[in-house]
Amino acid sequence: MLxxxxxxxxxxxxxxxxxxxxxxxxxxxxxxxxxxxxxxxxQDDKKHILKALKEAQENADIIILxxxxxxxxxxxxxxxxxxxxxxxxxxxxxxxxxxxxxxEQYIKQPLAQxxxxxxxxxxxxxxxxxxxxxAPGMWIEKNNKxxxxxxxxxFEMKALIENEVIPKLKDTFNCxxxxxxxxxxxxxxxxxxxxxxxxxxxxxxxxxxxxxxxNLGKVRLRLSAKxxxxxxxxxxxxxxxxxxxxxxxxxxFGFEDxxxxxxxxxxxxLVKLKQTLAVAESCTGGKIAQQITSNxxxxxxxxxxxxxxxxxxxxxxLGVSKGIIDTxxxxxxxxAESMAKNALQLFNTDYAIATTGNAGPEKGDSDAEVGTVFxxxxxxxxxxxxxxxxxxxxxxxxxxxxxxxxEMLQKEIxxxx
Amino acid sequence: MLxxxxxxxxxxxxxxxxxxxxxxxxxxxxxxxxxxxxxxxxQDDKKHILKALKEAQENADIIILxxxxxxxxxxxxxxxxxxxxxxxxxxxxxxxxxxxxxxEQYIKQPLAQxxxxxxxxxxxxxxxxxxxxxAPGMWIEKNNKxxxxxxxxxFEMKALIENEVIPKLKDTFNCxxxxxxxxxxxxxxxxxxxxxxxxxxxxxxxxxxxxxxxNLGKVRLRLSAKxxxxxxxxxxxxxxxxxxxxxxxxxxFGFEDxxxxxxxxxxxxLVKLKQTLAVAESCTGGKIAQQITSNxxxxxxxxxxxxxxxxxxxxxxLGVSKGIIDTxxxxxxxxAESMAKNALQLFNTDYAIATTGNAGPEKGDSDAEVGTVFxxxxxxxxxxxxxxxxxxxxxxxxxxxxxxxxEMLQKEIxxxx
Numbered sequence: 001m002l003x004x005x006x007x008x009x010x011x012x013x014x015x016x017x018x019x020x021x022x023x024x025x026x027x028x029x030x031x032x033x034x035x036x037x038x039x040x041x042x043q044d045d046k047k048h049i050l051k052a053l054k055e056a057q058e059n060a061d062i063i064i065l066x067x068x069x070x071x072x073x074x075x076x077x078x079x080x081x082x083x084x085x086x087x088x089x090x091x092x093x094x095x096x097x098x099x100x101x102x103x104e105q106y107i108k109q110p111l112a113q114x115x116x117x118x119x120x121x122x123x124x125x126x127x128x129x130x131x132x133x134x135a136p137g138m139w140i141e142k143n144n145k146x147x148x149x150x151x152x153x154x155f156e157m158k159a160l161i162e163n164e165v166i167p168k169l170k171d172t173f174n175c176x177x178x179x180x181x182x183x184x185x186x187x188x189x190x191x192x193x194x195x196x197x198x199x200x201x202x203x204x205x206x207x208x209x210x211x212x213x214x215n216l217g218k219v220r221l222r223l224s225a226k227x228x229x230x231x232x233x234x235x236x237x238x239x240x241x242x243x244x245x246x247x248x249x250x251x252x253f254g255f256e257d258x259x260x261x262x263x264x265x266x267x268x269x270l271v272k273l274k275q276t277l278a279v280a281e282s283c284t285g286g287k288i289a290q291q292i293t294s295n296x297x298x299x300x301x302x303x304x305x306x307x308x309x310x311x312x313x314x315x316x317x318l319g320v321s322k323g324i325i326d327t328x329x330x331x332x333x334x335x336a337e338s339m340a341k342n343a344l345q346l347f348n349t350d351y352a353i354a355t356t357g358n359a360g361p362e363k364g365d366s367d368a369e370v371g372t373v374f375x376x377x378x379x380x381x382x383x384x385x386x387x388x389x390x391x392x393x394x395x396x397x398x399x400x401x402x403x404x405x406x407e408m409l410q411k412e413i414x415x416x417x
Numbered sequence: 418m419l420x421x422x423x424x425x426x427x428x429x430x431x432x433x434x435x436x437x438x439x440x441x442x443x444x445x446x447x448x449x450x451x452x453x454x455x456x457x458x459x460q461d462d463k464k465h466i467l468k469a470l471k472e473a474q475e476n477a478d479i480i481i482l483x484x485x486x487x488x489x490x491x492x493x494x495x496x497x498x499x500x501x502x503x504x505x506x507x508x509x510x511x512x513x514x515x516x517x518x519x520x521e522q523y524i525k526q527p528l529a530q531x532x533x534x535x536x537x538x539x540x541x542x543x544x545x546x547x548x549x550x551x552a553p554g555m556w557i558e559k560n561n562k563x564x565x566x567x568x569x570x571x572f573e574m575k576a577l578i579e580n581e582v583i584p585k586l587k588d589t590f591n592c593x594x595x596x597x598x599x600x601x602x603x604x605x606x607x608x609x610x611x612x613x614x615x616x617x618x619x620x621x622x623x624x625x626x627x628x629x630x631x632n633l634g635k636v637r638l639r640l641s642a643k644x645x646x647x648x649x650x651x652x653x654x655x656x657x658x659x660x661x662x663x664x665x666x667x668x669x670f671g672f673e674d675x676x677x678x679x680x681x682x683x684x685x686x687l688v689k690l691k692q693t694l695a696v697a698e699s700c701t702g703g704k705i706a707q708q709i710t711s712n713x714x715x716x717x718x719x720x721x722x723x724x725x726x727x728x729x730x731x732x733x734x735l736g737v738s739k740g741i742i743d744t745x746x747x748x749x750x751x752x753a754e755s756m757a758k759n760a761l762q763l764f765n766t767d768y769a770i771a772t773t774g775n776a777g778p779e780k781g782d783s784d785a786e787v788g789t790v791f792x793x794x795x796x797x798x799x800x801x802x803x804x805x806x807x808x809x810x811x812x813x814x815x816x817x818x819x820x821x822x823x824e825m826l827q828k829e830i831x832x833x834x
Contacts, residue, residue: 015439018435019456039457040457041457190489191489192529211427213433304730306734310720310721
């Protein structure tokens with residue numbers, strides 16, 4: 001079963017808006033065993049919409065459009081869809097009622113004709129009621145293909161996908177069972193990893209697909225399997241993973257729940273262990289703290305952090321001794337370890353992470369090469385550090401250092417479990 | 418001049434990765450007067466790539482592909498491109514040298530054959546050297562059309578677009594002169610702003626376009642003019658801006674250098690004034706520090722920050738008196754102001770920003786409603802704060818608070834100039 005997603009809107013093509021709708025829809029479709037053949041972003045233009053519909057129909061069984069349903073003049077999707085199916089627009093009473101209700105309850109202004117016209121839909125469509133906005137979703141079947149048109153506003157689109165489109169697709173098609181399992185692999189590059197697991201990969205049955213998803217120091221390995229017998233699929237994937245694990249023993253960090261990042265994984269463990277964390281950041285500039293606190297519930301284990309960007313702050317605020325800095329330089333293992341130890345004490349936590357380095361583009365307070373980063377982990381009983389060269393691209397250096405810091409902490413937590 | 422962007426990768430079609438590459442490329446192309454006709458995300462599959470190339474060639478003059486150039490087995494773009502142009506792959510000495518250099522300097526492991534093979538390129542292509550990674554960019558011209566293939570790793574792609582592709586497109590095509598001027602407007606919503614400047618907007622000449630780019634409490638107003646006479650264009654845009662400024666006197670924060678964010682504007686001023694900044698963050702969790710330090714050169718004015726996430730850290734590390742917290746609650750003007758004053762002293766700076774609030778989703782150490790945020794600014798002689806309700810969406814609350822904090826600081830700096 002193949003789908004194509006068509007997102008409509010000039011704002012997508014001038015780089016003003018990132019198309020997050022198609023990601024959401026693709027994920028939802030994949031979960032029910034529908035593969036997305038293509039995602040196409042097009043202009044709010046009649047000829048272009050007609051062309052895209054025609055091309056999509058040649059490849060896919062399910063065509064989902066988002067956007068182009070607003071009341072303003074540049075939105076012509078609905079008329080074009082009616083034309084494509086040789087249909088006319090008619091006023092739908094239930095949609096009009098929904099619009100009137102929304103205006104009464106939230107807008108509290110007279111209903112303009114452009115908004116009333118949002119109740120016009122192709123006569124042959126089935127309306128998917130959008131309770132969150134004035135543009136209705138539409139479902140049209142023709143020649144065993146399904147066409148769905150949804151509003152582009154993300155939360156309206158999401159509600160319609162979850163509550164209307166997915167259940168109806170399951171009813172309409174005999175969807176296969178699909179299974180994704182993603183393994184988090186840290187500390188080995190994509191190509192080394194590929195070389196190491198090559199013979200395992202080559203022996204995978206053809207209904208299991210493997211994807212490498214590398215990102216600055218970590219690789220997500222995703223196994224995808226599809227079939228009509230759930231038990232066989234699950235069993236086979238598990239067996240393959242069992243064969244894989246010995247090959248990546250030291251680098252395997254766990255399975256990824258859908259969207260769980262490593263800091264979420266760390267957070268869950270710390271909550272379970274009733275342990276706490278603090279950070280002292282130099283070159284990472286607050287990004288470790290920011291990534292931790294971007295997760296709701298982080299206050300349960302994250303006590304706080306220091307961003308000691310200037311050398312003087314490291315001595316005055318964090319209490320790193322001037323002697324250590326003078327002897328070893330501010331970018332050194334000794335300073336990183338002292339920062340971690342002091343942060344642990346200051347915030348009274350079980351773990352502390354510290355970073356000091358030079359993210360570039362120029363050398364800073366020390367002679368360290370651009371890209372040099374020391375990362376230290378302190379525990380109640382120990383402190384240790386590692387040094388890395390993270391390249392010469394400022395953003396990359398910071399992101400790699402953040403990933404590496406989480407990786408080191410995660411290893412330490414696993415060790416102490 | 419029309420372009421099509423093709424992004425390649427199964428990860429895009431299963432909803433695992435959001436396609437941010439095409440947004441970046443679309444924006445860069447629009448800046449030089451190239452309109453994007455379509456953005457297409459396709460599978461890492463030979464037949465699909467060939468089909469997409471053929472279709473794109475029918476519509477566009479410039480076809481830009483990203484992704485599918487990694488060393489692993491799921492990456493087959495390069496072979497397919499060679500096939501599409503009836504070409505063969507040859508080893509490029511300069512690319513191989515670059516790969517060897519990267520391995521020597523950063524990877525420090527033997528170079529595997531799969532990585533050596535990344536130096537294979539179609540014989541008729543011009544190599545766009547990727548100094549940040551092992552996959553080279555490729556530029557192929559055929560029948561007055563330009564095909565560009567770039568690695569999918571965002572920062573590698575970005576560097577190639579900025580340093581290679583855009584300058585070469587300007588050389589190859591007779592691009593019109595395009596002028597963008599962006600005004601930063603804070604403290605007024607999009608629709609109020611639109612109503613206020615409506616008659617000015619209606620009187621704009623038709624070759625000047627206005628775009629509203631709203632983002633959580635700020636609106637960027639972008640004027641774009643296109644034409645072949647640079648002087649006329651510049652003159653007209655300046656005249657229009659002169660008419661606009663009196664209408665937005667109190668909310669105008671300055672011009673934005675292309676992508677200059679407010680924290681960059683603040684940084685430039687602080688450098689000029691030889692003044693310094695520190696932060697003390699609670700609910701913003703390090704994001705203010707992170708946004709400041711994401712700019713190269715921030716060490717000239719940013720001394721450091723504290724993330725006092727736990728209430729205890731506010732007293733123990735930042736020295737906020739327990740009495741103030743008990744009397745006024747940890748989410749209060751008094752605590753925010755005390756945090757700012759103490760951070761100013763601790764880091765010995767001219768300015769300090771502090772935040773305390775509840776970003777949700779649940780109430781934390783205080784009774785404050787979800788979304789309540791106090792932001793304080795301290796100077797050598799003064800401290801003041803404001804309270805906001807920033808809604809009930811965690812990520813939004815944090816981002817709005819960060820924007821608001823920068824806005825308050827910027828106002829204060831302008832006042833003291």
